[in-house]
Amino acid sequence: MTLFNILLYLAAAVVVVATGFAITRQNIVHAACYLIVSFMGTAVLFYLLGAPLLAALEVIIYAGGIMVLFLFVIMMIQYPPPSTRKAFSAKTWCPAMILVGICGLLAGILVFADPANRLRPVAVTATPQAFGDILFQGYWFPVEITSLLLLAALIGAMYLGRHNKRDNGK
Amino acid sequence: MTIPFTHMLYLAILLFLMGAACTITRKNLFMILIGVEIMLNAAGIAFVAAALRWQQIDGQIMALFGMAAAAAEISVALALIVCARKRSGSLTTDRYNFLKG
Numbered sequence: 001m002t003l004f005n006i007l008l009y010l011a012a013a014v015v016v017v018a019t020g021f022a023i024t025r026q027n028i029v030h031a032a033c034y035l036i037v038s039f040m041g042t043a044v045l046f047y048l049l050g051a052p053l054l055a056a057l058e059v060i061i062y063a064g065g066i067m068v069l070f071l072f073v074i075m076m077i078q079y080p081p082p083s084t085r086k087a088f089s090a091k092t093w094c095p096a097m098i099l100v101g102i103c104g105l106l107a108g109i110l111v112f113a114d115p116a117n118r119l120r121p122v123a124v125t126a127t128p129q130a131f132g133d134i135l136f137q138g139y140w141f142p143v144e145i146t147s148l149l150l151l152a153a154l155i156g157a158m159y160l161g162r163h164n165k166r167d168n169g170k
Numbered sequence: 171m172t173i174p175f176t177h178m179l180y181l182a183i184l185l186f187l188m189g190a191a192c193t194i195t196r197k198n199l200f201m202i203l204i205g206v207e208i209m210l211n212a213a214g215i216a217f218v219a220a221a222l223r224w225q226q227i228d229g230q231i232m233a234l235f236g237m238a239a240a241a242a243e244i245s246v247a248l249a250l251i252v253c254a255r256k257r258s259g260s261l262t263t264d265r266y267n268f269l270k271g
Binding site: 005008012015019022023028031032035038046050051053054057058061065069070073076077093096099100103104107108112126131134135138139142146149152153154157160 | 189191194208214219233237240255
């Protein structure tokens with residue numbers, strides 16, 4: 001076991017535990033904070049899997065952008081404090097657990113069919129320069145499509161969030 | 171020295187199933203969104219691990235596009251949540267079982 005391997009498994013454990021806490025919290029703010037921890041762990045994973053640029057982007061976009069937007073909206077709409085309703089009622093969890101179990105079984109079978117693959121964790125393989133070269137040479141069209149998607153999302157969010165005079169009277 | 175590629179795939183599967191369970195079972199709109207985010211993140215981990223396995227940088231690029239899609243999705247979804255909160259005053263899916271123009 002090298003240091004990279006130990007760090008990799010440690011980061012994976014952090015990600016799984018933080019995500020497990022995040023999906024079971026009743027308070028949404030707590031869930032969002034646990035999810036930030038999970039994304040930080042994912043960034044460490046990306047770095048150890050040879051993607052330093054993606055690790056930085058994970059922190060900047062996911063932990064820095066998306067989750068802060070999440071917390072901002074939660075606080076903006078003044079969400080009421082969580083009720084004391086029981087979170088784990090068997091009626092809601094049983095069908096979901098069956099579905100998830102079936103999906104997990106299928107995925108496990110698919111992965112187990114080819115068990116000989118090995119990974120060598122490294123700190124840096126894909127330099128940001130090589131990444132950018134391939135991104136803008138081989139994938140320029142998806143980049144343009146993505147920019148259109150982001151523009152459409154911006155306009156859609158502005159349209160949905162506009163001040164509607166008709167709703168004020170209700 | 172090396173670790174099995176399957177361990178990373180198992181991690182991605184586990185995270186994806188956690189996100190799916192969260193999306194299916196929780197009734198709060200924010201928790202449903204958090205589940206979707208977890209699933210997208212799990213897909214990104216699988217892509218990056220596959221990029222290292224086959225020494226192709228294309229997997230990392232797909233993970234980047236996944237991040238862009240997540241950012242677009244979350245901005246529209248949060249605007250929808252604000253809109254829904256303004257109209258119905260509730261954030262649980264139980265309140266959205268009716269249609270009204």
